[in-house]
Amino acid sequence: MAPLxxxxxxxxxxxxxxxxxxxxxxxxxxxxIRDANERGGLVSLKTHLHxxxxxxxxxxxxxxxxxxxxxxxxxxxxxxxxxWGFFQVINHGLEVDVVDDIxxxxxxxxxxxxxxxxxxxxxxxxxxxxxxxxxFSEDQKLDWCNMFALGVHPPSIRNPKLWxxxxxxxxxxxxxxxxxxxxxxxxxxxxxxxSLGLKKETFEEMFGExxxxxxxxxxxxxxxxxxxxxxxxxxxxSALTVLQQSKDSCVGLQILKDNTWVPVLPLPNALVINIGDxxxxxxxxxxxxxxxxxxxxxxxxRLTIVxxxxxxxxxxxxxxxxxxxxxxxxxxYRSYNHGDxxxxxxxxxLQGKKSLDFAKILN
Ligand SMILES: COC(=O)C(/C=C/C1=C(C)CCCC1(C)C)=C/O[C@H]1C=C(C)C(=O)O1
Ligand SMILES: O=C(O)CCC(=O)C(=O)O
Ligand SMILES: [Fe+2]
Numbered sequence: 326m327a328p329l330x331x332x333x334x335x336x337x338x339x340x341x342x343x344x345x346x347x348x349x350x351x352x353x354x355x356x357x358i359r360d361a362n363e364r365g366g367l368v369s370l371k372t373h374l375h376x377x378x379x380x381x382x383x384x385x386x387x388x389x390x391x392x393x394x395x396x397x398x399x400x401x402x403x404x405x406x407x408x409w410g411f412f413q414v415i416n417h418g419l420e421v422d423v424v425d426d427i428x429x430x431x432x433x434x435x436x437x438x439x440x441x442x443x444x445x446x447x448x449x450x451x452x453x454x455x456x457x458x459x460x461f462s463e464d465q466k467l468d469w470c471n472m473f474a475l476g477v478h479p480p481s482i483r484n485p486k487l488w489x490x491x492x493x494x495x496x497x498x499x500x501x502x503x504x505x506x507x508x509x510x511x512x513x514x515x516x517x518x519x520s521l522g523l524k525k526e527t528f529e530e531m532f533g534e535x536x537x538x539x540x541x542x543x544x545x546x547x548x549x550x551x552x553x554x555x556x557x558x559x560x561x562x563s564a565l566t567v568l569q570q571s572k573d574s575c576v577g578l579q580i581l582k583d584n585t586w587v588p589v590l591p592l593p594n595a596l597v598i599n600i601g602d603x604x605x606x607x608x609x610x611x612x613x614x615x616x617x618x619x620x621x622x623x624x625x626x627r628l629t630i631v632x633x634x635x636x637x638x639x640x641x642x643x644x645x646x647x648x649x650x651x652x653x654x655x656x657x658y659r660s661y662n663h664g665d666x667x668x669x670x671x672x673x674x675l676q677g678k679k680s681l682d683f684a685k686i687l688n
Pocket of ligand 3: 559560561566617
């Protein structure tokens with residue numbers, strides 16, 4: 326994936342939100358204030374309470390494929406991917422230490438002085454390092470969030486200058502965590518293949534050496550949460566995304582369902598999984614890459630650790646033959662190279678599901 330021509334991008338001053346609240350705790354600068362149509366929106370706690378986002382118990386999927394628990398959980402997974410594009414997984418098998426440790430080092434990273442974090446700057450037009458990604462103009466609104474993102478796998482996508490020397494355990498912890506998340510993604514993709522009636526190795530064989538990137542999002546409290554967004558609405562360009570919320574995290578993630586923003590209530594020891602654009606294309610739209618965003622809280626900070634898992638940049642993506650039928654379910658997306666899609670994705674601001682227009686076949 327070629328780098329963007331960054332010299333022409335003027336983004337203006339991007340204030341660091343953690344520093345902002347230290348110096349002026351009650352002030353929200355103009356650049357963070359969203360237009361009325363972008364703010365809050367309809368939030369339906371009622372929808373959530375009556376029909377919460379599905380919870381998949383992975384221990385049931387370790388049982389023999391003929392077991393009723395396995396069959397029922399696969400059906401639940403299939404419904405979740407079709408109707409929500411999101412689900413939470415419990416009993417996922419990740420070691421508690423691995424999960425706790427990444428949260429600890431991520432917290433320590435964001436707590437470091439600004440000068441230390443700025444040793445790893447996210448340059449305009451890039452998505453790795455500390456700062457705000459997807460900002461392309463001086464008048465673009467900013468998210469109430471500090472981010473630190475790194476390409477992790479394959480090692481060729483790493484920028485070693487951006488891997489921090491402090492906290493001392495950061496790199497080791499991130500590598501250990503990413504290995505475990507990679508195993509989880511491979512496992513989830515086998516279940517997703519089974520749920521689609523495909524051979525279980527389908528995605529692993531297709532993806533080759535998968536691309537894996539991590540983004541740590543730190544949302545400080547905001548005195549006017551109704552005026553800002555923690556993270557702009559978007560869908561993920563990945564195949565799968567795994568989101569870990571810090572322990573006793575407040576609600577922050579919202580997903581767009583039937584034109585209503587539905588909050589995702591954090592469950593202890595669960596991970597939130599969402600279908601990315603790549604699986605939407607591969608399944609010809611059967612499994613949905615759903616638009617989501619993050620909101621902030623007046624009193625509480627929030628930290629999330631997000632892994633994007635995607636095919637190798639060399640891989641050609643197109644709807645799988647098994648999910649296309651010329652008569653009843655015509656092909657909705659053209660074929661493209663995933664590296665080209667990644668380039669397209671990071672060259673545009675986050676704007677709902679707009680990135681996928683890249684591949685849509687318009688009638
Ligand atoms: C909101 O999305 C992202 O920040 C993001 C960025 C991912 C990346 C890095 C941090 C470094 C390596 C490149 C890569 C683009 C993967 C989302 O990732 C999605 C978007 C695409 C495309 C993808 O494959 O994952
Ligand atoms: O922090 C969250 O709740 C959402 C993060 C997210 O959607 C992302 O990083 O792509
Ligand atoms: Fe996301």
